[in-house]
Amino acid sequence: MKLPLLALVCATHLATTSASLGSKKHVQVLKRQATTAPPPPKPSTPTNVPTATASGIPPLSKITMGMPSAPTPLVTATFSAGAEPPIKGAPPLPSPFVFMLNEWPAQDRVPETNTPEVQEWMKELEGFNIPNISPTTDGSCAGDIEAAAQAAQRGWWTCGGYTRSTDIVACPDKLTWGVSFDDGPGPYTQTLLDYLKSKNISSTFFLVGSRVIERPTVVIEEYMAGHEISVHTWSHRPLTSLSNEQIVAELGWTRKAIRRMIGVSPTTMRPPFGDIDDRVRAISLAMGMVPLLWTRTPSGGVFDTNDWKVAAGEVTGLQSFQTFENIFNNASALDNGFIVLQHDVHEITVDMAVGYTLDAALNHNPKFTLKAIGQCTNTPATDMYLETTTNTTFPYPNNTKVDVDGDGKAETAIGATTSDAALIQSSIFTVLFGALMAAFGSMI
Numbered sequence: 001m002k003l004p005l006l007a008l009v010c011a012t013h014l015a016t017t018s019a020s021l022g023s024k025k026h027v028q029v030l031k032r033q034a035t036t037a038p039p040p041p042k043p044s045t046p047t048n049v050p051t052a053t054a055s056g057i058p059p060l061s062k063i064t065m066g067m068p069s070a071p072t073p074l075v076t077a078t079f080s081a082g083a084e085p086p087i088k089g090a091p092p093l094p095s096p097f098v099f100m101l102n103e104w105p106a107q108d109r110v111p112e113t114n115t116p117e118v119q120e121w122m123k124e125l126e127g128f129n130i131p132n133i134s135p136t137t138d139g140s141c142a143g144d145i146e147a148a149a150q151a152a153q154r155g156w157w158t159c160g161g162y163t164r165s166t167d168i169v170a171c172p173d174k175l176t177w178g179v180s181f182d183d184g185p186g187p188y189t190q191t192l193l194d195y196l197k198s199k200n201i202s203s204t205f206f207l208v209g210s211r212v213i214e215r216p217t218v219v220i221e222e223y224m225a226g227h228e229i230s231v232h233t234w235s236h237r238p239l240t241s242l243s244n245e246q247i248v249a250e251l252g253w254t255r256k257a258i259r260r261m262i263g264v265s266p267t268t269m270r271p272p273f274g275d276i277d278d279r280v281r282a283i284s285l286a287m288g289m290v291p292l293l294w295t296r297t298p299s300g301g302v303f304d305t306n307d308w309k310v311a312a313g314e315v316t317g318l319q320s321f322q323t324f325e326n327i328f329n330n331a332s333a334l335d336n337g338f339i340v341l342q343h344d345v346h347e348i349t350v351d352m353a354v355g356y357t358l359d360a361a362l363n364h365n366p367k368f369t370l371k372a373i374g375q376c377t378n379t380p381a382t383d384m385y386l387e388t389t390t391n392t393t394f395p396y397p398n399n400t401k402v403d404v405d406g407d408g409k410a411e412t413a414i415g416a417t418t419s420d421a422a423l424i425q426s427s428i429f430t431v432l433f434g435a436l437m438a439a440f441g442s443m444i
Contacts, residue, residue, distance in 0.1 A: 049061070049318065050321070050356055050360065052355040052356065053354075053355060053356070053359040054195060054354045054355050054359075056070060057351050057354060057355030057356075058351060058355075060317045060318055060321055060355075060356060061316075061317065061318055062317070063310060063316070063317030063348055063351050063352060063355075064310065064313075064316050064317055064348075065310065065311065065312065065313035065348070066313075067348070069347055070188075070347065072187045072188065073188060073190040073191050073194070074190070075190060075217050075218065075221065076190065076193075076194060076221075077221050077224070077225070078217065078221075079093055079220055079221070079224050080093070081093055081094060081095045081096060083224070085223065085224065085262070085263065085264075086223070086224060086225075086226045086381075087264065087381055087382060087384075087385060087388050088381070088382055088388065089382060089387075089388045090263060090264050090382075090385065090387060090388050091263040091264070091387060092263065093220065093224075093262065093263060094260060094261070094262070094263050096216075097213070097216040097260060097261055099213060104213055104253070104257070105234060105249075105253055107210035107213075107214075107235075108210050108235050108236070109235050110234070110235050110237055110242065110246050110249065110250065111234055111235070111246075111249040111250065111253050112249070113243070113245035113246055113248075113249050115249075115406075116406065116407075116408070117252060117253070117256070117405075117406025117407075118245060118248060118249045118252060118406070120403045120406040120407070120408060121248045121249070121251075121252035121287070121403070121406055122244075122245065122248055123403075124248075124286055124287045124288075124402065125244070125248070125283060125286045125287075128282060128285075128286040129282065130244060130279060130282045130283060130286070131278045131279045131282055132279075133154055133277060133278060133279040134147075135240060135241050135242060135243060136156075136238070136240040136241050136277075137241065138238065138241050139158060139237075139238020139239070139240050139241045139273060139275040140158065140238070141158060141159040147159075147240075154277040154278060154279075155276075155277050155278040155281065156240065156276075156277040157271075157274050157275065157276045157277070157293065158238075158240070158273065158274065158275045158276075161296045163293070164278065164281060166281060166285060166290065166291065167276075167281070167291050167292075167293055168268075168290060168291065168292045168293065168339075168373065168377060169293045169294065169295055169296070169339065170295045170334075170336050170337055170338050170339055171336065171337025171338060171339060171371070171373070171376035171377060172336055172337060172376075172377065172378070173336065173337050173369070173376070174334065174335060174336055174337060175331070175332075175337065175366055175367065175368050175369060176336075176337030176338075176368070176369045176371060176376045177331070177337065177338065177340060177361055177368045177369065177370045177371070177376075178204070178294075178295075178337065178338065178339035178340065178371065178372070178373040178376045178377075179201060179202070179203040179204065179340065179342075179358075179370050179371065179372060179373075180203060180204045180205075180206060180270075180292070180294070180339060180340065180341060180342065180372075180373055181203055181204075181205050181206070181342050181343060181344040181353075182206045182232055182270065182272075182341065182342070182343050182344070182345070183206070183208055183211070183232065183236065183343050183344070183345035184205060184207060184208070184211055184215075184218075184343075184344040184345050185205070185207065185211055185212070185214075185215040185218035185219055185222070185344065185345075186211065186215075186344050186345035186346060186347075186350070187347065188344070188346070188347045188350040188351075189215070189218050189222075189344045189345075189350070190218060190221075191350050191354060192344050192350050192353060192354055193218075193221060193222065193225060193227075195353070195354040195358070196225075196227070197225060199358070199362065201358065201370050202226055202227055202228070202370075202371060202372040202375060203227050203228070203372050204227070204228040204229075204230055204268075204292065204372045204373040204374065205222050205227055205228065205229055205230065205344070206230045206231070206232035206269075206270040206292075207219065207229060207230065207231070207232055207254065207258060208232050208233060208234070208235075208236050208254070208345075209231075209233065209234035209235075209250075209253050209254030209256075209257045209258075210234055210235060210236075211345070212254065212257040212258055212261060213257055216260075216261045219258065219261045219262060220261055220262055223261075223262040223264075227372060228268075228372045228373065228374050228375075228381075228384050229258055229262065229264075229266055229384075230266045230268040230269060230270060230292060230384075231251055231254045231255055231258065231266050231268070231269040231270075231289055232254065232269070232270050232272065233250040233251065233254055233269075233271070233272055234249070234250045234253045234254050234257075235250065236272045237250065237272060238271075238272060238273055238275040239271045239272065239275055239276065239280045240275050240276065240277050240279070240280055241275075244279070244283060247280060247283050247284075248283060248287070251269060251283070251284065251287055251289060252287070252406060255287075255289075255404055256404055256405055256406060259404050259405070263387070264385035264386065264387045264388060265385060265386040265387060265402070265404045265411075266289065266384065266385060266386075267288055267289060267290060267383065267384055267385060267386055267389060268289055268290045268291075268292050268373075268374070268384065269284050269289040269290070269291060269292070270291065270292050270293065271284075271291065271293075274293050274294065276291055276293070287402075288386060288402065292339070292373050293339070294338075294339045294340060294341040295334075295338035295339050295340070297330050297333075297334065299330075301326070301327075301330040303327050303330070303331075303338050303339060303340045303341060304323075304340075304341045305320060305323060305324050305327065305340065305341065305342050305352070305357060306319075306320045306323045306324075307320055307342055307343055307348070307349040307352045307353070307357075308343050308346075308349065310348050310349070310352065311343075311345075311346040311348045311349055317348070317351075317352060317356075320352060321352070321356055321357070324356075324357050324360065325360075327340065328360075328361075328364060331368070332366065337369075337376055339373060339376075342357070358370075386402060386404070386411070387411065
């Protein structure tokens, strides 16, 4: 795909000026994540230190904050406007993206809420019962002791791991690994994509809107390679700390950016840090986005590889891999499958994935089956996007016309037909509908 000269100039300027901001901001965000809950004991160093399974990956002992950077990989696949996408019934790829400063919110900041777009998206909440829960101070337990004491009533995942039946937190089949990567696309996501292609692994990518407009060609390659695309907010703030309007803005702008690049709008989301409560859930679901989290065991095991802690300088690559080995032990004891949290925004986290963790998962005994989250929950690929969903019950019947662009003109989703009934029966969204109505009240 040959971008116009203006597009290349704008894209270069955008990536150059915001990469530093995004990187610094993300490290700050990572450090905030560490204060969300009481930190677990530091993992020990593994007794059997593995060697990298991919070329160009440093030894595990060398993967640490401040390590030398490798050259940024080049995009290996390009697609022209009008190319046929991998999703049945999806529109062709849109025209090449040209960044215009006045068309998007400031990167890595909570978007303004008094814009025409946000006002249009607020209409999606009409007819739904949004709980009157006050925002937390900063999304952390220590930062809001009063809210933390009410965590069970709030359904607050951050403090106590409280979930609702509408949350997706595991794969149903034993030894099935739900593969997911957060916070990208980053400068080294291309390395990850090349690895996933070589191993025939599909992943769910949770994209930050501020990164989407930086690297549109990477987003397109993720989608065209058959990976699942999901919303991970615009500025990566803890959503429980924001107002209703700010939450809508965070989700809406990211959804719009994704649709601009690939022509479809995700029907799933993941809150940054897993920071979700009943208010955030209700807003997300009203906007037609199912929360996808990651697995926690009853004994307190968390399926978080802690790769982000390496990038933040809190643990070493060796210690992070020990955490990963603990995940293996927890996974084997589960009666169902699981969803694992990893990140692709930093070179360090990509090196951990392609050099060590994914290969260890592929060679584990007993054997794991690695799938994207939609695949592991038996959800038809079409149901992962508003424009192609065949589901008449979720997203909601009154959300078949949604103004994704926020321009006052609603886009129409494709409705289900009788022949689609067999596919719909196995979808996670159908299972959620009854529970959702009980939890959040009936629609107008």
